[in-house]
Amino acid sequence: MRTADVDALARDLAAAGFTGGGVRALVGEHAEAALARMVAEPARRAALRKPGPLATLLRAFVLGDPVTDAELADALPTLGIEGAVALGIAERRAGNGTPLVAPLVAIRPHAFRDALGTGEWWIASDLDELAGVAPLRPDHVLGVGGAARTLAHLLPPVACGRSLDLGTGCGVIALHLRRFADHVVATDISARALWFTALNARLNGVDGVEIRLGSLFDPVDGERFDLIASNPPFVITPRAEGVPAYEYRDGGATGDALMAAVVGGMALHLAPGGAARLLGNWESIGAEPGLDRVRGWAGDELDVWAIERDSLDPVRYAELWLRDGGTLPRDDAHDALLDAWLDDFEARGVTSIGMGWLALRRPLATASLARFERLPHVVALEHVGGHLATAFDDAEWLAGLDDAALAAEHLVVPSDVTEARHQVPGAAGPNVIELRQGGALGRTVSVDTALAALVGACDGELALGVLVGAIAELLEVDDGILAADVLPRVRELVLTGILRRA
Structure with a gap:
């Protein structure tokens, strides 16, 4: 392909406002939602009511409709019809007395968000069911x-x-x-x-x-x-x-x-x-x-x-x-x-x-x-990409710690983790205590009173072993037995992102 033709196409798409926001403003939220469900007609009706370069690009490269020579020439003034044909994104077709140009590919705006911020690309692919192609x-x-x-x-x-x-x-x-x-x-x-x-x-x-x-x-x-x-x-x-x-x-x-x-x-x-x-x-x-x-x-x-x-x-x-x-x-x-x-x-x-x-x-x-x-x-x-990357690092870190070394570490609870308690009306205490993630993999984990108390106390100030000892004293249990019970579960909570290194 000639890079000059691709560059010309990019300039024309930008000049027409062929973006996700531009399409939404043209067809409305309901028709845009229908496009996501592979339903074309509401957007087609809206585009035909508001002719212009953006409507032509939508009809041709989103919906797969043939358009007139005059419409495509107006929508792609830099590339032109001959440039579109040479690039392989359109072809000429005979109409009923009116020359038509039919798209050979789909070109659709694609908005994204990642750790570096937000952006939008035009993504070209083959025409599909939205464009009436089946099988x-x-x-x-x-x-x-x-x-x-x-x-x-x-x-x-x-x-x-x-x-x-x-x-x-x-x-x-x-x-x-x-x-x-x-x-x-x-x-x-x-x-x-x-x-x-x-x-x-x-x-x-x-x-x-x-x-x-x-x-x-x-x-x-x-x-x-x-x-x-x-x-x-x-x-x-x-x-x-x-x-x-x-x-x-x-x-x-x-x-x-x-x-x-x-x-x-x-x-x-x-x-x-x-x-x-x-x-x-x-x-x-x-x-x-x-x-x-x-x-x-x-x-x-x-x-x-x-x-x-x-x-x-x-x-x-x-x-x-x-x-x-x-x-x-x-x-x-x-x-x-x-x-x-x-x-x-x-x-x-x-x-x-x-x-x-x-x-x-x-x-x-x-x-x-x-x-x-x-x-x-x-x-x-x-949240998944960052969580998985951190989890592999945490797994390596945990593998190098025996329980005594883990007990010396300081942990914190991420801000997306909340606690929910459920109890039968009139009961003296909760029947179920759950830790819930808003990020990571969105887990809900049932915990007992001791582990809930330990997680609640993890603010990075005191070492795990100190916290375990204090909770053991409150519950009137042996701190060694409690440590042997909760520390393996702490490892799981770190790996799954419910606790993290301070």
Whole structure:
């Protein structure tokens, strides 16, 4: 692509006010909310009532509608129609007596917030269901969806040298990585995806992103990185004739073998102290839970924290991805495709499929964290990246402390942690005491009176051992017995962010 054309496109988008706020002002809050639900008509009606460059860009590159030559020429005065055609974002079509220009890609504003502040990019991708495209083309390149937003929030907000976006797709994660990394290598098996990545980097003035074509770790053989991020094509798809294989979600492997390969390759490609953040799916096969299988993939060289956010039975899993590809129950092909999925799961003894997050780190010495858990509750994503990064540091710190050393430490309660007490009316004291997080992973933890008192006293002034002794005296119990009971639980509270180092 000609960089001058991309630069011209950026100037035109900016001049038209083609931003999230601009779109909201044009169509209104209700129509904007409908767009998020993949419902186009309210925004289309609003845009047609208020013609102009912004309305034309919305109709063409958000909704996928053909527009007249005159409308697009007015909306893209610097790039022009010929420039848009040459760039590959539009094509001419014959209308009923009126020449039309049809979009070939979607270009949509994407606002974000991270530890460095707020910003907004234009992200180009393939036209999708919002633009009336169904089923999707096999080499479809996704725009910014829920998975990309989640992965962006999982990234550690820490400056680093080299980073890798493994399976970059449209490149939005590469742009997020570049905000913290000096250099980003973005790989994908799809040349079309890499075209979008290059377009989006240039369109938003982001340098330092190097694109490489190839499968999984092949393009970076022998290289190590300080941070690796990946939303790999992890969807478990039957290897059967007639089942569509979408590049953005299907890596061509049987079952969850692609996820096993991605996780298994991390140790060879993370620099000492380097971190990885992944999204993925894993199967429970027979009596073996999926998280136990993930434990085997990770091995013992890495610190690992696997978080299963949801678990679906085979029928619901197949239905999810049939809908994602644009195949609905009323479609002729639906039942045959559903049978193919269910046949595959039955043949391999799959009982459920877990969906979640993986955080990994290559320790400087020996691994100190191996945590595998299910957390299905709602989590405020903006807190997760920083919490996970801190947790790995805390795990290493805790591993170097025996109980006597821990008792000498000073801890504090983060400002987002609150306490709730529940009791039966008329009872002398609470039946349940809960500690609740507003940040981190939003946990609610039940504690007993002694641990609640200890947490409540952690203001950084006194050492843990002193506090334990005082509480033991109040409760009239042996301080050694109390310390042996509460200190292991204090370790858990530190790791989960309910307590932290002063």
